[in-house]
Amino acid sequence: MDPTEQINQLEADLTELGSLLEKAQRNRVKDVLTQEIKKVEKELSAKKQQKEQLAKKDMNPSVASKVAYAVKITNYAWDQSDKFVKIYITLKDVHKIPSENVDVTFTDSSFSVLVKELDGKNHQMTILNMLHQINEKDCYKKIKTDMLLIMCKKQSTQKWEYLTKMEKQSKDKDKPKMDDNAEPSDGLMNMLKKIYDDGDDDMKRTINKAWSESQEKKVRGGAGDMMDF
Known part of the structure; x- marks a missing residue:
């Protein structure tokens, strides 16, 4: 093939x-x-x-x-306006190479960048499954000093919380899941457990200490109630 x-x-x-x-x-x-x-x-x-x-x-x-050999572009940031999602790619001296060496292709949900023969390398980047669809025919690139700006035209003016659907799914997965039928204390305990599991040794010691003190207060409070009774 x-x-x-x-x-x-x-x-x-x-x-x-x-x-x-x-x-x-x-x-x-x-x-x-x-x-x-x-x-x-x-x-x-x-x-x-x-x-x-x-x-x-x-x-x-x-x-x-x-x-030139290929390297993956990892140094970028993004922003948005009502009409465009803007991706800022930092590439030193990109403005010094021929503009035809900078190739950007778009679909309605993705874009791909290939910068050829910059500093002896080909620089590549592909963003798939963007959070919302874009108008590929109205998307374009701008070459600035040490920077490549990708302009993705939104199909609607809604605000994007993430650049891709994968990012959204990853963030949603990290959020604590709340059960509508659960007691409020259950949700707090689940959140504390996640913080404990993900925390370092100092964080775990702090949580353990707070938990022990809380239990001691409950025991003392229970004893007082019995004596008053």
């Missing part, structure tokens, strides 16, 4: 995995799908790099050894 066909297959796999993740209900299933998405993203990045290397080798075999 040629690299182009492999890339198409991997992109289709990512789309389907994203759809499955969106429908998944159980945390274990979500975790498995998330890990698989990361594996496919890594493989897709490698295949794109391989395709580019083959293309350059065909055009000029003498420069094949100079082909």
